[in-house]
Amino acid sequence: MPKAQETVLEIDLKAxxxxxxxxxxxxxxxxxxxxxxxxxxxxxxxxxxxxxLQELNADYFAVAYANEGVALRHAGITKPILVLHPQAVNFKxxxxxxxxxxxxxxxVLNDFISIASAEKQTNYPIHIxxxxxxxxxxxxxxxxxxxxxxxKNTNAVKVKSTFSHLAASEDLDEKEFTLSQIASFKSISENxxxxxxxxxxxxxxxxxxxxxxxxxxxDMVRSGIGLYGFGNSDKENKHLKPIATLKTIISQIxxxxxxxxxxxxxxxxxxxxxxxxxxxxxxxxGIGRQYGNGNGFxxxxxxxxxxxxxxxxxxxxxxxxxxxxxxxxxxxxxDANHTAENLAKNTNSISYELIxxxxxxxxxxxxx
Ligand SMILES: *Cc1c(COP(=O)(O)O)cnc(C)c1O
Numbered sequence: 001m002p003k004a005q006e007t008v009l010e011i012d013l014k015a016x017x018x019x020x021x022x023x024x025x026x027x028x029x030x031x032x033x034x035x036x037x038x039x040x041x042x043x044x045x046x047x048x049x050x051x052x053l054q055e056l057n058a059d060y061f062a063v064a065y066a067n068e069g070v071a072l073r074h075a076g077i078t079k080p081i082l083v084l085h086p087q088a089v090n091f092k093x094x095x096x097x098x099x100x101x102x103x104x105x106x107x108v109l110n111d112f113i114s115i116a117s118a119e120k121q122t123n124y125p126i127h128i129x130x131x132x133x134x135x136x137x138x139x140x141x142x143x144x145x146x147x148x149x150x151x152k153n154t155n156a157v158k159v160k161s162t163f164s165h166l167a168a169s170e171d172l173d174e175k176e177f178t179l180s181q182i183a184s185f186k187s188i189s190e191n192x193x194x195x196x197x198x199x200x201x202x203x204x205x206x207x208x209x210x211x212x213x214x215x216x217x218x219d220m221v222r223s224g225i226g227l228y229g230f231g232n233s234d235k236e237n238k239h240l241k242p243i244a245t246l247k248t249i250i251s252q253i254x255x256x257x258x259x260x261x262x263x264x265x266x267x268x269x270x271x272x273x274x275x276x277x278x279x280x281x282x283x284x285x286g287i288g289r290q291y292g293n294g295n296g297f298x299x300x301x302x303x304x305x306x307x308x309x310x311x312x313x314x315x316x317x318x319x320x321x322x323x324x325x326x327x328x329x330x331x332x333x334x335d336a337n338h339t340a341e342n343l344a345k346n347t348n349s350i351s352y353e354l355i356x357x358x359x360x361x362x363x364x365x366x367x368x
Contacts, residue, residue: 263309
């Protein structure tokens with residue numbers, strides 16, 4: 001990649017391919033792979049990511065909301081797309097774009113059946129989500145008979161998959177809880193299969209589930225963060241490659257004398273001479289205010305430069321007192337070595353939050 005001349009997010013499709021292959025190598029040959037590309041492909045570029053993975057034969061895609069699925073269809077994605085959290089107002093759009101809803105309670109099930117019937121659909125693919133302990137979305141174990149009775153009265157829809165979501169698959173201290181979720185999913189899905197009279201695809205694992213619970217891969221796994229290069233543990237991070245590099249440049253250098261302040265609210269006041277660099281990236285680009293006042297840092301010519309004072313909307317200032325650099329030099333916010341996970345840790349955040357926060361204003365650049 002050439003040196004940055006403005007703030008850019010570079011997306012390395014080779015690293016994506018590497019991560020996909022690594023995660024696939026954890027699966028049995030016939031286990032399907034669903035790639036989660038919600039939230040702009042975890043802040044990267046959902047359409048490019050999905051197109052690359054479609055070529056590599058990923059079986060399924062998932063997004064959170066309907067409009068994300070529509071964007072994938074416009075970008076040429078023809079594989080099935082699961083919409084994890086659809087809203088009734090978008091059900092007609094889902095059908096128009098052949099997007100498959102996750103249905104998680106009686107209201108959305110009945111709303112979807114009504115709309116699919118009105119649209120004269122037969123066997124429209126739906127996915128039934130069960131709650132096994134995350135307590136976020138999902139039918140309960142004792143809803144099985146109710147769902148089955150609703151399905152018996154219509155041919156507008158057909159259950160393509162039954163799934164659940166793990167609450168703490170990355171946390172081995174919660175292994176007992178996770179195993180109980182897996183056991184409960186097994187028993188619910190067996191009852192459900194009996195009740196509806198055919199076997200849907202079963203799936204429960206996210207990335208950490210894939211890595212930590214091979215016995216729970218069932219028929220399909222759903223991976224997001226792993227594809228983007230994070231394994232939620234030092235051990236797994238070694239096998240994965242972060243696909244995104246966030247870079248910027250030095251716009252201006254200032255000499256700050258003792259007693260002067262830097263930035264809004266004069267949050268930083270110097271007690272000795274320092275040199276600062278102003279960078280064209282701020283909270284509107286996804287570097288939240290929590291990274292200000294020394295909680296976040298960047299890397300310039302291989303050296304760490306702390307953020308000085310408050311993060312502005314469009315800029316941050318960093319301390320370069322001991323760094324040999326000049327205006328126009330490249331600055332790394334995060335890359336494969338100075339990882340987003342590491343930077344996020346400083347503010348009690350996680351890789352997921354930092355990478356998905358990089359706003360659409362930041363130019364995406366692909367390397368293939
Ligand atoms: C986001 C999401 C995933 C992906 O999880 P990762 O930890 O990123 O692999 C899987 N399943 C559901 C239901 C999700 O919402």
